[in-house]
Amino acid sequence: MSDAAEQALDDRIRVERGVFGLMDQDTAGCPSPWPQGAPPEDEEVWAQTNRVDFTSAAPDHYVTVRLEAWPEEPPVEGEAEVELELTSGVVELWSLTGGPSGRSLRVGPPGTYGLRVDCRRDDDRLMRYFQAPTSSAEGIEAYVLRFWPEQ
Template structure:
């Protein structure tokens, strides 16, 4: 049975329909976001980072990060998109990036390097696409990212 270790909620700035979670130690990321970003899949992986294609052009999304000791159950709810991936994190910490650069704050995975499995689910995508066409909505598109150490 998986145990929740930590939960972190933070706003994420989305611009040009994209954002990323990237290793806090930039020196360990060969191509920093937004380099090599290609719109398309909901979640794409690059070395040291996870790239997300949002449904809205410019807005603030709500991100919940959960750190687990083993693979958890999929979060309850109705999700518009879901994806899984693995990411190596040399620093044990991530930070969110917009096209303009890093956002304040740190997401702590562990106290050292490791490879993590992640499941990301998202809701509010259709609504944010409609609202972002006429303004800059906040918290409409929601993401939950569940991380657990790869065995």
């Protein structure tokens, strides 16, 4: 098994109303393109064709996200794992009102992918955020998203 991602992208996206998303560049291939619909209330990570929604710990702030494309299932565990179908294999982060981040990563050819999500939260910053909310808050959460092709 490989011990490193083939490709990676470090990005940043604004969380609005407690959510942010990831979409395949083939937005027409998604049954409900971002931000239509909503993830189930009890789901922190929710996947459907060409789209993944993430529920954040705070309503309005910026998160850093590292996206990694692995040639096979990564040895690193995550907090959540989903399977999703990508019709182009190129993904980008989305904010609720701001749209795509403008940066994309090719995770591979069209197909079915596993996705492991690891989220690290800074509890001190999160507590300070709720004491004095500001939409420019940063450093509350950092995500690593690891994609690999399902066999």
